[in-house]
């Protein structure tokens with residue numbers, strides 16, 4: 001049967017030059033809800049896929065999934081059906097556009113029963129189809145409860161999104177503190193800010209507090225910012241992706257993606273055996 005998995009496999013084999021040797025897991029999380037995690041996840045995935053990477057977007061906001069709405073796609077089965085054993089991960093994959101696939105989550109409470117510590121790790125590890133991807137972007141729920149820490153633990157890179165209001169910053173700090181128990185490197189992304197200076201100012205304050213109070217080894221880095229923008233909010237209402245348009249917000253997100261790729265490239269350069277893969281990154285970066 002020509003299911004989503006077969007479609008994915010055949011698409012991959014059409015372009016051997018871009019086939020990855022590794023899938024990078026990037027978790028996008030936040031302390032407080034409503035700070036733009038899903039908007040950023042969807043648009044980061046879009047920018048990477050527009051640049052030739054094969055990207056999976058995993059809606060892991062367990063119980064409150066909404067990426068299908070943001071991406072304007074219809075889904076029939078989702079993660080809950082996989083966890084119930086009714087179908088495989090391949091059956092629920094949605095091809096959003098060339099190079100971009102959604103793993104839809106569930107927005108109901110039944111899925112909350114599936115909070116066994118290792119269930120998602122097992123499920124992602126067994127899904128060999130994900131090996132075909134360059135990136136798996138995991139949009140987690142807000143906060144530090146339930147499965148969220150498992151997703152963060154699993155990820156190669158964790159991006160903590162916050163807006164510059166005191167409540168969100170407090171919750172972002174709590175996420176940093178908890179996550180630092182298992183992750184040494186954390187990235188911060190500031191959303192709905194006036195400009196980069198505001199983002200940097202808030203970051204420096206958080207970093208100062210973290211350096212003084214968090215005892216675990218921690219390397220907290222500034223990834224970038226996304227300004228408050230009508231183009232972003234109106235794209236969500238129109239169910240389009242703002243990174244498909246020529247706007248400041250789009251340029252800011254492309255610059256974030258580019259920084260993330262540089263960071264991954266640096267990591268690759270540390271590993272001499274993977275030098276050819278890092279050259280692959282360099283070529284792609286030049287296209288941003």
Ligand SMILES: Nc1ncnc2c1ncn2[C@@H]1O[C@H](COP(=O)(O)OP(=O)(O)OP(=O)(O)O)[C@@H](O)[C@H]1O
Nearest residue numbers: 033034035036037038039192227228229232233236
């Ligand atoms: N840079 C921005 N400028 C203007 N509006 C924004 C910006 N980023 C996000 N928004 C708006 O904020 C709202 C919340 O965004 P989003 O759903 O992505 O947040 P979330 O963190 O994923 O929420 P939840 O915790 O509920 O999953 C959306 O209506 C979106 O349009």
